[in-house]
Amino acid sequence: MHVLYSFKRCPYAMRARMALYLSKIKVEHREVSLKNKPKAMLELSPKGTVPVLLLNDGRVIDESMDIVNWCLEQNIHTFTDELTDEQKSITENEIKLFDEKFKYHLDRYKYATRYKDIDEVAHRDACIEILKSIENKIYNSKWFFSNHINKIDICILPFIRQFRIANTSWFDLNTEIPKTQKWLGNFLVSTLLSEIMANYDIWEKDSAVNFFPKDL
Ligand SMILES: N[C@@H](CCC(=O)N[C@@H](CS)C(=O)NCC(=O)O)C(=O)O
Structure with a gap:
């Protein structure tokens, strides 16, 4: 096994x-x-x-x-339905963006005390800018591209979940990222999340x- x-x-x-x-x-x-x-x-x-x-x-x-x-x-x-070439390239590009940039700023926002001379708010803002950049790409469906879960959902949502946890009320009240909030909300109540x-x-x-x- x-x-x-x-x-x-x-x-x-x-x-x-x-x-x-x-x-x-x-x-x-x-x-x-x-x-x-x-x-x-x-x-x-x-x-x-x-x-x-x-x-x-x-x-x-x-x-x-x-x-x-x-x-x-x-x-x-x-966990991948038929994606267009454009959706495939969005998937790979966004995962790269989250692994390389979002995680960097997330750590400095969430664990600011572990770093020296950190401007926590600047890192929070950098995360929000990244979320705003994906906001318009999110479809009006349960998951990112459709009602079927895809690679982009499972690879990115755990990071957005952590970002929210750093300050849940601030995240929930933010008005710049409504589609992201809805997308994350669907993940937070999913059986998938509770099972894993x-x-x-x-x-x-x-x-x-x-x-x-x-x-x-
Ligand atoms: N690029 C690696 C990153 C994995 C990673 O950094 N995991 C963290 C935990 S979230 C870790 O194991 N860190 C080592 C440590 O904290 O000592 C991957 O995608 O698998």
Whole structure:
């Protein structure tokens, strides 16, 4: 069986768990403490980030987007409906924007005290500018492009969720990003989110085997 090293609140691990969940791929789940990473995980991937997926053929995938793309290759129809070339390019460009820029500003807004001389509001504004830039691209549907969940939804929404959590009332009252708020709102009440946020005890070498998804 494949093994996933994961951390509940990590947005990268969340996207990997969503991809596995939607593809109906069951894995052995190992919850990691980022302050005390298991040796078994570091031996597979010395860079020490989650998620890490160890496939049952011994291959290791230690980048969240590679895990998402691997899931899509296994079962292409589960979370990508027919997208136009333009939608495909929006998907890849926006994911890159969030991984490279949004996350940078999000960390400095959400965890301002961890950084020296940080202008928290400037980083919050930078995040809002990014959200405003995607606002007009969001369709009038449940998810980004349609009522069917796609790669863009599972890859970006965990970061917007974290952005909201930094100051929920400020986010909810913001009037510049109504489509984003609605899009995120649909995610927050989804079964998908509650299923992938199941609790696990921290894994240790002698722990009993746990599975993700729990009831597949
Ligand atoms: N590019 C990586 C980033 C993963 C990442 O940075 N994960 C964070 C947790 S959200 C992590 O493991 N950080 C290592 C640490 O905190 O020690 C991916 O997409 O998988």
